[in-house]
Amino acid sequence: MGRLIYLKNVVTLELDPEKCVGCGVCLEVCPHPVFRIDNGLAAIENRDACMECGACALNCPTEALSVSSGVGCAAAVINSALGRESSSCCCVIESEPKQGILSTADFQELKLPESS
Amino acid sequence: MGLPDSKQSFVMGTVQTPVGPVPQVSASLDFMDHWGVFKARWGVGRMNYTVEPGLYALGHPDSKTPVLVTANYKLTFDTLRRCLPDLDVWILVLNTEGINVWCAAGKGTFGTExxxxxxxxxxxxxxxxxxxVIxxxxxxxxxxxxxxxxxxxxxxxxxxxxxxDIKTFLDKGCKADPEMRQKTFSLSERTVLIPVELTGALKPSLLIIPLLFILGGLGNQAGYWDNALHFGVLAVIAFLGxxxxxxxxxxxxxxxxxxxxFSVKGLFAGLIVAAVFLLVQSIDLGVWSGRFYSLAWLLLIPGVxxxxxxxxxxxxxxxxxxxxxxEMRYAVPLEGAAVLFGLALWIVSRYAA
Structure with missing residues (x-):
């Protein structure tokens, strides 16, 4: 049995080769065979294998990757359209903004007292 | 915050550390843990099956042992420790509100902060x-x-x-083989999800099944209640199909x-079940009632x-x-239309000659 592949040509994943430094963290976090390293830089090998989880974009230190991330869950799409939160589905359709680098304010906030 | 409660049922004892007694767990699950896995798989109390967040000791870790990070869904926590027999590690449990690692990461609760x-x-x-930390x-x-x-x-x-794969990963000096980085969706991984899919369908079924009996009564072949029983039972069988x-x-x-x-895959599975459902009834396709009835179920079963x-x-x-x-942009309207049209044909078939 081959690898399961979902719909073709729908994925929003983009790679900006100008920004890539070839660290390879995208290959490490991606749970599918989406990327390869080509001449020391990341390249998209199989876009249709991407499930838009957003791990690569969040972990890319140079913001070379972007993807409109979310959970591919029909029940969550229905719940979100009906404006309700389901108790049996753990998914959320549009996650809270967590992309990009934390600001200095976030950094301060995270410095909690030693023994709270 | 601080250290988790040592009185939780799965905690065996404590390990002394400079910050106090850290609750100790083992790699073997007891009866209650297994019972909890079973219940969670059937969706019973699944959204409230948690361990207290914080640091735990698996076996007898010391200041040099690795720290593994996980979610506070008890099914996740139990899967992790069960996979680590003969290992001494620290387990740092994050508060993901009882949600597994992947879903919680998607939500941002298993997050940087x-x-x-x-x-x-x-x-x-x-x-x-x-x-x-790993x-x-x-x-x-x-x-x-x-x-x-x-x-x-x-x-x-x-x-x-x-x-x-954690043991191999640690043995190789925290290096993962490429295949360890690929998420599979094997037969066993798919099968284990079936109970919760069925439980999810249970609540709407409690409305749909009585409705099928009520609609089954309509028709002019026999009395209402005879009809309801005959066509209702067949409809419930079809619905379960x-x-x-x-x-x-x-x-x-x-x-x-x-x-x-996925809706296309489900459509084909439904067509197979509908074909079996109709073939065992040996319906007379020479009359309109038989044709309408067959078409009704060829729409209803694949639609659902x-x-x-x-x-x-x-x-x-x-x-x-x-x-x-x-997928949903075309599938949802078609599924809805198939069900409505199918229901109409099913009722009409009993008035047709």
Whole structure:
């Protein structure tokens, strides 16, 4: 049995080769065979294998990757359209903004007292 | 915050550390743990099955042993420790509100902020002399690993996807083989999801089944109650058949069903069940009632099955949100139309000659 592949040509994943430094963290976090390293830089090998989880974009230190991330869950799409939160589905359709680098304010906030 | 409660049922004792007694757990699950797994798989109390967040000791770890990070869904916590027999490790449990690693990472609760907060509140730097934590790879959508070291002083390393690969990962000096980084969706991984898919369909079924009896009574062949019993029972069997197609057959035969869209796969599973349902009844297709009746179920069973199969996207490990939205744009109206038209034909078939 081959690898399961979902719909073709729908994925929003983009790679900006100008920004890539070839660290390879995208290959490490991606749970599918989406990327390869080509001449020391990341390249998209199989876009249709991407499930838009957003791990690569969040972990890319140079913001070379972007993807409109979310959970591919029909029940969550229905719940979100009906404006309700389901108790049996753990998914959320549009996650809270967590992309990009934390600001200095976030950094301060995270410095909690030693023994709270 | 601080240390988790040692009085939780699965805690065996404590391990003394500079920050106090850390609850100790073992790699073997007891009867209650197994019972909890069973219940969670059937969706019973699944959203409230948690362990207290914080630091735990598996076996007899010391200041040099690795720290593994996980979610506070008890099914996740139990899977992790069960996969680590003969290992001594620290387990740092994040507060994901009882949600598994991957879903919590998608939500952002298994996130950079919570990890940094938990490292501090557990006073991890006083418990271990090294400065590294090992993350499950599937926490990637929530944790920006490169930010953890500047925020907490600990380097965050992505471990393998499955807990069963952790021992190999540690033995190889925290290196994962490429296949450890690929999420599969094997037959056993799909099958284990079937109970919760069925439980999810239970609540609407409690409305649908009585409705089928009520609608089954309409018609002019026999009295209302005779009709209701005869056609109602057959309709309930057909409805259960559509649950079988969408929530059991589709997950099992996913790679072999035609199409990429889940609703297409569910449609085919439903057509097979509908064909079997009609063939065993040996319906007379020479009359309009037989034709309407057959067409009704060829619409209803695949329609319901396609809808259920479409909902299985959420449990799958490879569907994208863009793809699901594209699929739903055509599938939901067609599924709705098939069900409404099918119901109408089913009722009309009893008035036809």
């Amino acid at each position: 919570e990890l940094v907060r938990r490292i501090k509140s557990s006073r991890l730097e006083e418990v271990v002399s090294h400065r590294q 993350l499950p790879q599937l926490s990637g959508p929530g944790i920006a690993a490169y930010q953890i070291s500047k925020l907490s002083g600990f380097k965050a390393v992505f471990g393998p996807i499955t807990a069963s 559509s649950l079988l197609a969408g929530a059991v057959l589709t997950p099992i035969f996913l790679p072999w069903l035609p199409g990429r869209a 099955s396609a809808f259920l199969a479409m909902n299985f996207t959420g449990a799958s490990t490879y569907t994208s949100l863009s793809g699901v939205k594209k």
